[in-house]
Amino acid sequence: MVEAQAAQETKRVLVVDDEEGMRLTLAANLELEGYEVVEARDGAHALELAAQQRFTVVVSDVRMPGLNGVEMFRELKRLQPDLVVVLMTAFALEKLLEEAISEGVYTVIHKPFSMDHLARIVARAVDSPAVLVVDDIPMVAESIVATLRTAGVSAHAVHDGRAAVQRIVERGVDVCVLDLVMPVQDGIATCEQIMELKRPVTVIAMTGHSVPEMVNAIMSKGGYTCLRKPFDARELIHTIARARGDAAA
Incomplete structure (x- = not known):
């Protein structure tokens, strides 16, 4: 140790x-x-x-x-x-x-x-080689984290935008997989706060809703891409790996 x-x-x-x-x-x-x-x-x-x-x-x-x-x-x-x-x-x-x-x-x-x-x-x-998954539905967030961990990717979950920002402040995170539609603080506001931290964090948005305006908004604020739920594990894992390489280019 x-x-x-x-x-x-x-x-x-x-x-x-x-x-x-x-x-x-x-x-x-x-x-x-x-x-x-x-x-x-x-x-x-x-x-x-x-x-x-x-x-x-x-x-x-x-x-x-x-x-x-x-x-x-x-x-x-x-x-x-x-x-x-x-x-x-x-x-x-x-x-x-x-x-x-x-x-x-x-x-x-x-x-x-x-x-x-x-x-x-x-x-x-x-x-900060860890992925933070943010979804207001705990079962969804925990399921994604379990999938990532099974593939050997270090991952953690929180269930609202404020908790996500706090987690990034307190612990090392380099990729945030962020749900767009959440109560209290949505993915757009959360992404904005993450970017204001000036930390090397890549935001991958996800949504199960048809919200093109929100997708455009998060991309304009520095989001990497947006995945449409439901997505398979391979798609997410490969997107994370690609984002990690592209973020430093």
Whole structure:
């Protein structure tokens, strides 16, 4: 427990890439951002390191000899279940990446990308890798949270807009899945208050009503997208992963 807390305090990042030049560049840039960086030359090496020490975030290439990045991710999660994993790829690999996202990968970024882009993603992943679900119907909110947790996504629920804003102030949250139509304080007002906090939180709206004016309003206030209820788990999980990558672009 003490070792895990120490890793969080020092923000230890594991960089995994079989291309030495890329690995060194990533490591050097993340060190400049203040992280303690450990390098692994491939998936097997990463597993050896993860068995010996705790990490906050792993940044890994997907295509590598031996274990690919997705296979490595699965093994890493067995060693350190709370580990946040960001995957990088220059290839489509649709099925493989879809599987990884469905199993809880934080996000996938596509090469080439800027180092500033990567630094912003890592900062969000280190500081607040959790989803907040806001719905005034407790059964709906809790059901969405249970689905996300089953897929390996850290998630919590509140049941009104005011509680959502308070939660974001008090605890780390990087994505808020927000119902539009709620009593007392609707999703528009809640989104507005979230944006005023100046925190790196992405708002994904959701609604089961035909309210185009509200959808337009929340998008104009910085919302990422709006999902129509009922939506399936895969759609939400993939939207969260995509939003996490896009938010830092």
